[in-house]
Amino acid sequence: MPKRQTGWNEAKISRYIKEGRGQGELALYKPWLTIQDVPSSGRVHRFIGWKTSREHHLLSDLEFNYHCFCDWAENIIDIREQFPLERELTLKIAEELGINHPTDKKTNTPIVMTTDCFVTMREGTSIVYKARTLKFENDLNDERVIEKFEIEKCYWEQQGIDWAIVTEKELPVTFISNLKFLHIFDNYICA
Numbered sequence: 001m002p003k004r005q006t007g008w009n010e011a012k013i014s015r016y017i018k019e020g021r022g023q024g025e026l027a028l029y030k031p032w033l034t035i036q037d038v039p040s041s042g043r044v045h046r047f048i049g050w051k052t053s054r055e056h057h058l059l060s061d062l063e064f065n066y067h068c069f070c071d072w073a074e075n076i077i078d079i080r081e082q083f084p085l086e087r088e089l090t091l092k093i094a095e096e097l098g099i100n101h102p103t104d105k106k107t108n109t110p111i112v113m114t115t116d117c118f119v120t121m122r123e124g125t126s127i128v129y130k131a132r133t134l135k136f137e138n139d140l141n142d143e144r145v146i147e148k149f150e151i152e153k154c155y156w157e158q159q160g161i162d163w164a165i166v167t168e169k170e171l172p173v174t175f176i177s178n179l180k181f182l183h184i185f186d187n188y189i190c191a
Contacts, residue, residue, distance in 0.1 A: 022084035031082035083118035
């Protein structure tokens with residue numbers, strides 16, 4: 001079996017765009033990254049969402065927990081994980097902020113940055129979008145993590161979309177445990 005290609009170059013980015021990654025809504029959305037595309041230091045999750053009726057690719061337990069929370073919320077219409085940011089804009093923002101844009105260490109290719117969770121929701125009679133980055137609280141002490149979040153924050157501000165960081169502290173533990181059980185049971189029965 002061939003070794004997985006985890007590096008980034010312009011040809012791979014073009015191929016992902018042609019495949020429709022990061023495009024579509026609800027059942028037609030294709031995440032920019034899938035669990036096969038990135039090496040993981042923790043657990044990954046792949047399951048069918050209730051709202052979208054499609055397979056979701058979540059790269060951590062925290063992403064899975066937040067996704068379960070959003071999938072249950074009545075006011076949330078769509079959940080798009082690993083949502084890509086326009087690279088030309090993130091490169092410009094990084095330059096303006098004096099921050100090194102994330103690049104592939106081997107090819108020196110600027111990567112396409114992603115937001116962990118991009119939701120469409122109802123607020124009263126309006127439809128709004130919210131971008132959420134998920135990070136364990138301990139990881140917020142890393143200066144490089146904060147620099148990348150600055151790029152992401154500025155990107156969403158320029159788009160006029162609410163952006164925030166969600167840590168494990170914002171999620172109700174018992175409620176999330178129950179939702180995870182329901183999701184796992186539901187995916188097991190439907191598989």
